[in-house]
Every structure is written in C-alpha cells, then in structure tokens.
Amino acid sequence: MVDDKDKLEREVLDSDAILKMVGIEKSFPGVKALQKVTFEVQRGEVHGLVGENGAGKSTLMKILSGAYRADHGIIAFDGAIRTNATPSEMIECGLAVIYQEFAQAEHLSVAENIFLNRLPRKAGGLVDWRKARADAVEYMNRLGFMIDPETEISKLGVAQRQMVEIARAVSQNAKLIVLDEPSAVLGDSELEKLFVTIRSLQNEGVSFIYISHRLKEVFDICQSATVLRDGQVMKSEPISEWTTETLIQSMVGRSISDFFPNRNPNFGDEVLRVKNLTRKGVLKDISLHLRAGEILGVCGLAGAGRSELLKAIVGADPIDGGEIELHGKPVRIPSPRAAVRYGLGFAPEDRKTEGLFLAQSVKFNITISRLKEHLSGSLINHRKERSRVNELSCAFRIKTPTIESPVGNLSGGNQQKCVLAKQINADCDILLVDEPTRGVDVGAKREIYDLLVDLTEREGLAIIMVSSELPEIIGMCDRVLVMREGEITAEIMREDVTEEGIMTHATFH
C-alpha cells in the first residue's frame, strides 16, 4: 500500500505541470463532495474550472489551499508533494487564492494589506514604512494600476480591492493564483482590465486557475478548461476542443429545457405591491407588483441590492421611504415578526447564518416561526407538532434519519427544504426566496424547483426569487426584474428573457 503510494507520488512528480492533483476524494456527512478528481494545471496557463454551484469547485480549491484535507489523493505543486500542507505552507511555496469575498483587513491601508504579516522591517524590528509604501507602489506599477498606498481598504471599490489582492499575491511570489469567480462583482470594462493584468502576469510565467460559470469569459481568457459536475471531473481539454454547447452539456448533464419543470401558471389577484421603496445608499425608488401564482425573478450583479430589497420588504432592514400593499391594503412592516404575521415568508440567502438553527432538530426549525399552531391551551402539544412536521417533511421530501435529528447534519438541499417547509408551516401566501439553490446538489435543485412550482400552481403561492444563476431565473420565472446599483433597470417577460438581455441591464455601460 505504502509502496503504491510512493510509486504514484514519483509518477506524479515526473510531470512538469505546476499543479497536479490525483485521485482526490472528499466526503462530508451525507455528501460525497469529490470523487477521484484528477486536475492538472500547466506552467504559465490560465486554466478554467467550471461547474454549477455545488459541483465541488470550492471544495477542490479548499483542499488545494490546505483549508480542507482530502480523504484520499495526492497533490503535487511546483515539483514537490504537498498533499497535507497547511494553508501557510501553501502560501509559502507559491499558491495564492483570491476568494470572492476578499480576506482583507478593512481598516488598514493598501500597503498594509499587500504586505500583511510581512511588512518590511528596519534594523531593530520597527516597520520600515517608507520601504513598504515604495514596494507597494512598485507592485501596483507592475500590474498597471495605481492607488495611493495609504488609502484605507474599506474606501475602495470591489475592482480596486481585487487588484490589491492580486498585488498581494504577486508580492508573495505566487506561482499559481486561483481566482474564485472574479467577474461576479465586476462590470465589463473592469473585467477587461483584469484580463490585461492576467495576461501580463502570464507572460511572467504565473499560472492561473480561473473559476467562473460565465462561459464567455472562460473562452476569452483560458487556454484549457476542466468541468466538474457532482464532485467528478467530466472532462478536461484545451480550450480549442471545447464549444459553448459541449461545455454546457458537461456542466449541466442535460439540456436546460429538461432541467426545469414545466410551468402552467395560473395568475390570481395582485397580492403584493411595493411603491417607491427607498433605503439610502442601498435601494432607490423600487416599485414592483406580484400576483398570486406568479414567480417573479430578481437578478443583477453582486451588490446590486437584490437581497437588500427582500430584506427591506420583510422588515429585516430599515427603510427610508416607500409603501407596501398586501392584497390591496397598505401595511407597515416594521419587523420580520410583522411580516410573519402578514403571511410574508422569507428564505434568506445564507441558510446557515440566517435561515436555520443548525444545532436544533428538523422539527424545531420547521415549527419555530409559528408555534401557536401546535399549542393545546398554552402548552406545546408535542404529538400534534410531530405529526404536522412529519406531514411536511414527507411533502417536501426532506431526507433525514428522524425529525429529531439536528438540521446541521442534513445536506444543503435538505436544509433548504426545511427552510421552505418552515415558511409554509408559518402559513405564508407570499414567499421571498434568496438564492434558493445555492450550495445545493443538482438532484436536490430539481426537487426544489418542482416544489416551488408546485406551491405556486396548486396553492396559489406568490414567489419572488432572487438568484445569481441566470439559467435558473430564465427557467423558472414568469417575469424578471433586473437590478443595478439599487435600482430596477428592466422588467422582462418570460418569453423575451435571455442571458444577454439580463446582462446588458445588469452591468454598466
């Protein structure tokens, strides 16, 4: 066994790729996140890593960076075996990962962030600020941008902060830089600048892993691409071998039309109308309406104010102006408590921090919003509660050992179903869902789509769905609102909606 591993390691080291990961496996309770993944990046190339949310891209990158440890497999990086390296060892030997949410010290300066933990010292151990600033300027020059190195990071826009991250990677002599969905927060012109920087670093011999689900970018910048689906590598080829169609085919595993349930919408009366909703600096003059049985999509780039809109409607965030009408009557919703009482359900973006009580049972999570349904007198009737939860967990196909199991043990998809079941148990007739399939595996995604469609068609539920996955918006929604910088920039009907159409309204010109 040991000999085999040695032999394998020697073989792996034989190649002169900058990175070679072989036979990587990783399981979480209830989920095989990665199965026998083999992934190789050549020196000096930009390698696209594509796949749907939940395909295993970030797990693979976390294993590479040392944040997770693989259950099996070998990692060779820059000519040495680094299978069980720690994050700091990986940085040391030339790996830099730039996450979507930057790991930056908000209140420190640009120079301090570039040299975090490695500020140059004078004899005697004091920080050599002059050298730090000069070096920072030099690195930024090399990347073709300039920001005053004294500027506090929190004062910068996302594009500039991303550049600072890249400068930091370069200052660490990174040989391989992982860009995790770098375009999610960028407009077109900013993206073009990013590409220029990537190409110039590439000429200096730096390699990149470029994670994105926007295929056009992958064709624009990458020399090869690997597709992950359900934790397995579907295919890894030079970019010339791929076409948009084959890439989508590999990613999704079936064509989009099969993936979403058929809609036979049956619209009822208007249930919600929002007029001129405003929150300073976040939402500008938002007006929208929603009918029973309708699924209204809301999309836009990260930071466009999509989640904030939902939170403002349910009273989770304060508003500075605007009116809300439910079933034609003006109401004031000062808190989520009021929203629950008005039959307004909300499934927040981040299940783990906002939606669920992870250590508590499935039952606890489903009934917490509306315990009064389960009271006999003023005490909770546990039998009544259990039978209601059993009913719901059956209807929502929640896979759990028992309804008493902690919800944290469930897979992402089943957790999301619990969040939805909780809203339905609270007897809502309007449901606001934020990224309903984030971190959910493909099979469960389809189940969630079916559920949502079923609820609208059979129960007449009205849904507002925020999502950054355009196929989902296109496949599910009867009408789509596009947001940009806190404003609604377009309203598109189902029959006219295309990815390009959405993106033109979502980005800057």
Added chain:
Amino acid sequence: MTELTTEQPRSSKIFFSFLPKRSGLIWVLLGLCIFAALLSPAFLNPLNLTNVLRQVALFGIVSVGMTFVILTKGIDLSVGSILGVCAVVTALMLTDGWAPGVVILLVLLAGAALGAVNGLGVTLGGVPPFIMTLGVMVMGRGLALTLANGQPIGLGEAAPKFMWLGRGDFLGLPVPVWIFFVVSAIAIVVLRYTAYGRQIYAVGSNSEAARLSGINVGFVTFSVYVISGMLAALTALIFVSRLTVGEPTAGTGIELEAIAITVIGGTSLFGGEGGIVGTIIGAAILAVLANIMNLIGITPFTQQIVKGAIIVGAVLYEMQRRRRSS
C-alpha cells in the same frame, strides 16, 4: 466542515430521553455518592444528606436563572450582588416592621428590577452581557454595602415570623428544597412546553435566524435577565431567613458557582443547548463534591482550587466535543 457528524440513533438515548444530552452525568453523580459513602460513613447520615440537599437547593435556584441566561448565549455575573442587595433590603424591611408576605413580594420585584437593568443594557444598549452584568455586579455590591452601612443587619424580633422560609421543614424536607423543586418544575415546563421556551433556544442558537423567523429577540433576551434577577432575590430571601441576618456580602462568588453548575449540567456556553434537568444534576454533583471535601477535611481554600479546575474542565470537555463534531 460546518456539517456535523451524523448521529447514530442509540437505544439508550430513547430510553433516557428525559435526560439531557450528556446523560452520563447521572452516572457521575451516582458514582460520586457511592464514593462518598465508602469514604465516610457520615455521608449517608440523614442530617448530612439534608444539608447536601439544602446546598443543592440554594445554588440550584440561582443556577436555574443562570441556565435561562446562558441558553440565550448570555451570562449573568451580577446574581451574587443582586442577592446581596436583596438580602440587605429584606433585613431592612423586616426590622422596619413590614409584613413578611409583603417583603417577599417586594424583594422579588426588586430582584426583577435589577435584572431588568441588565436586560435593558444588553438589549437596548447593545452592551455585551459579560460587561453589562459585570458592571451591575460591582454597582450592586456597592449598593448593598451602602444600604447596610457595611454592617450585617440582624433581624432581631422579626426573625421568628420569617424563619420558616429558610429553616422550616415540610413533609420531612427543608422548605428551600421544596421551593427549588417548584422552581425547577416550572422552569422545565416553560423551556419544554411553551413557545417562549422554544424562543429562548432559538435566540441562543442563532439570534439573526430567530429575528428573521419573527421572534422578538429583544424581549426574549431582556426577559431571561429579569428571571435570573428574580431567582437571585428568591435565594436572598432564603439566605436571610436561614441566617436571620441580612449580610451585604451575601452571595459573593455565587455567580461562579451557578455558571459552573450550569456548564457541568451540559448547557452550552455558546447558547441554544442544554436545560434544567442537567442543571439540577450539576448542582447535585457540585454539592456532593463539596460535601466529600468537607468530610475528608480538605480546607475551603483548597476547595476553591478544585472548583475552578472543574469549571475549566467542564468547558474543555465541551470544546473537545464540539471540535470532534465539526
């Protein structure tokens, strides 16, 4: 890595489902009792056992309040000082000739009011519970000493009318033990069978999710400090009745005792997990342990070292458990 390990259904768990998650505790307690009996025959002496029970009751009542607070992910360091203030107030009112019934009612309200100060600071002021209750702890002790002029206040003639509360017996058990039973029973019902109880767990597990689920997080948080203050006042009444003296230093250090009992009883300092049954067993474990140490002649000074080590040990145990499961 945030996923927890899949829990295997265990038959013993179903059988002992009335016990808290760490049902091993009951065996620890039984083991300690057997150990104590073997070590010193005096342990099983009814008089000694009654003393142990009384100890369990006094610390237990405060610990029930502490459990409510810790379940919401808070902490209440002020219970000892609230106890001190209430002890002094009780003695002052009784020597002033107030009727015991009125005194009991007003002192309970005073404890609730002091708890409300904590609650307001934490909810409206946004002061972290540790700091808020630390402040009230220092202020409360100062208030108690000021009210009492730094001197213990004897009950004098008022004592006989009031002594039943701390010294009386009912059906062979001391009255404080009965009070503890009643308090615990109410607390168990509240936590397990009321919507409010559920909401306490919800706030402690994830206060943002609780808010978005329509729970009045502010009210729930506020209320647990009121409960804790009121139970500290109840303990003060028993203290004064038993000693027939209102001491301004009464209850010093009882907050640590109560935290230790709660944590040993399996209530998580991170909120949302645990309950009263664990706290009752925790109180019994600490009382038996103290009794053993007394019986075999370990000095109170050394006992403090042991208690401190037990608190750290209990938290270490919990940290290990969490690390294993993440």
